[in-house]
Amino acid sequence: MSYGSRLAAMMTRRLGRECVYTPSARLALYLALRRWCRPGARVLMSPVTDDVILFVVLAAGLRPVHAPVSVWDGNIDPAAVPESTWRSVDAVLTSNLYGVPDRVVELRRRCEELGIPLIEDAAHAIGTHVDGQPIGTFGTAAAFSLSKHVAAMAGGFLAVEDARTRRELESLRDELLVPRRLRGDLAATLRPLARSAVRTLHLVRPVWRTMQRLGMLERDDYRMPLNAPRLTGCAREAPSLSAYEPWVRVDLHDFRSRHGALVRGQLELRMAALDGDLARRRAGVSLLSDTAWASPALHDRAAQGGRPLPLFRVPLLVHDRDALIERLVRHGVVSGYVYDPPLDDYAGAEFVEPSPDPSAARWFASHVLPADPLVARTVSNALTKERATTARPSAPTPIPDTTPPAPLGQ
Secondary structure (H helix, E strand, O other): OOOOHHHHHHHHHHHOOEEEEEOOHHHHHHHHHHHHOOOOOEEEEOOOOOHHHHHHHHHOOOEEEEOOEOOOOOOEOHHHOOHHHHHHOOEEEOOOHHHOOOOHHHHHHHHHHHOOOEEEEOOOOOOOEEOOEEOOOOOOEEEEEOOOOOOOOOOEEEEEOOHHHHHHHHHHHHHHOEOOOHHHHHHHHHHHHHHHHHHHOOOHHHHHHHHHHOOOOOOOOOOOOOOHHHHHHHOOOOOOOOOOHHHHOOOOOOOOEOOOHHHHHHHHHHHHOHHHHHHHHHHHHHHHHOOOOEOHHHHHHHHOOOOOOOOOOEEEEEOOHHHHHHHHHHHOOOOOOOOOOOHHHHHOOOOOEOOOOOHHHHHHHHHEEEEOHHHHHHHHHHHHHOOOOEOOOOOOOOOOOOOOOOOOOO
């Protein structure tokens, strides 16, 4: 049996596609990029996503090409991508930011016309459907993350179309894995339990402040330090995961560790509880979608009677976001997963091709407050007490139908 085959089988039954188990979604994404993109290829992607994803793309020896995005959700706006850009790219990478689905039907159509792969970053989107079809089944391959769901803090999958490709990718994965360490396995097992205890005992605020004071957080800001001179030197070694590991490992140092039976057993238990996690997320999304701060796309979905999406985070749009985040800690609300500034502003033209129209990405990235739907009522009460005000773009922008209601059975 291949490494992690039982977990992979669980995901295959859920998704209906062949799955490769990986220690993390970032390793899964790297496998996909290496398998379907030649070194030097140009990858169209949103500039509003985790900086780790940028470094995974660079580690694969690829050139990130940043697309214009929707001002309401930060995902690629296919209609705003110039035709010259479409003709120049070799692959498309979705984000499904916070679990809000990309315009995957249109993106798949364009990729099929161009004969290029569509790779789905579905780390935020387990359980999300478009037209009754799961995110992760529209493209050539899709990377999923258990660390974003069921409080797993480890584990990922790469979903592919056939068994032969799965076996090829399992071999490539095994070459990239590093030996497990007992200390790493214990940490991966205990981290979710510690986080749960912190929440249950209402210790979020003191623990977070202590970590800040002791310098235990790897990021002083929303983005990690770029370290451009060192990054320039790494380009000569790409494709190379090892060369880019100082960036790719941030926030998850064991992203390619061969976890032992202890970690995998815990993940199996947590994955068995995934449907309950998704149900709780839907309930939280329903509550936050009715607030004034929710993106109009979520308001519209609720008004049309669509089933709430099981979002990883709910994109709320607020004024003075950064100051508000600091104040929310007093209420036990720690806001993460803020992707500001957009990657083309963060990295610059030496490392990426900037978006031809960065305005929507800049506005969205500076106003979005990603809210955890599992603590939706706490977030709503805190925002009310802080008198948070809703942000809307100054210029009227049509709101696209990005999330068609899924059938009730999905």
